[in-house]
Amino acid sequence: MQLSATSELEHAVPRDVAALAGDFEALVRLYRPKVFRFALASLRDLDAAETVTQDCFLRAYQARDRFRQDCSMHTWLMQIAVNLIRDHTRNRRFQFWRRARLTAKPVDVAGQTIADRAQSPEAQALLKERVAAIWSAAERLPQKQRTVFLLRFVEDMDLLDIAVATGMREGTIKSHLFRAVRAVRERIGEAI
């Protein structure tokens, strides 16, 4: 299977599972940024995100024969990543550093964007504050809410794919998303 056709691969289910092994490097090149981004946004720790990303592809490679093709490759990799991140966040050492981080100065993720928009400086500042508030609120969300929130609003996954990736029912995901969005909106209200 030639994996150079990116768009084809991203949305289609691979027909030949055996070919996964043949061009696994191309799979890694294609999906690594997405898995890494999700891990980094979930864990907010560069080393941990790197570890999770590497483990994700290692496990995918080891389990490539068991890939049932009933979901896209992206969803399947996200499913592995969700499990790894969940395991990682249960680690006591990680929990300690996460608590420490919550009290420390937050990462200025909002500073990454907005600068070149055709908006007034006031509107830009307000938008930046909103983005910072969402970032901060996302960190404080419970694990499951944070996972579905990031999968929905950063990774752009639809509810069915999130259900496959998280192993939760669609109704449960909606419920988590509702709570997450409400918490985020409250946080924006507090911040602004």
Add this chain to the structure above:
Amino acid sequence: MNSRNYLLKHLSSEQVSECILGQPSPALAQHVQDCPMCQAELGNFREALGEFRGAVRAWSNDQAKAALDIPAPVSQPRSIASHQLAWAVLIAVVCVIASFIMPRHGAENAAASDAVLLNQVDAQVSRTAPTSLEPLMKLVVQE
């Protein structure tokens, strides 16, 4: 929310969430269409979520690039290590060569000193009288 009062009350937090998640009821959708305040509220939140997505993606890309840049300074110690290895090999070679050369010099020196010693011994042995009696021997020869 019936058709009479749907414009009287603005959207609750739950209803905003419904709209954000893309599953508003027809009545909610109608309200958003007709109410500029709720429309603006939703628009602002959607815009913030869109910016949030872009910000996280940009931040993630920067972090990934930074992580890829990390090996660069690591390569310097590696080159230093390779230089150190080269020096170590060179010193080892010099030592091996020296171990072959030095004993020869030592043997030559030892042979030379042996020769000097033997000459001295020969000189002593070949004397007809001890050193202390040599003045008397001169007298005997003179006679």
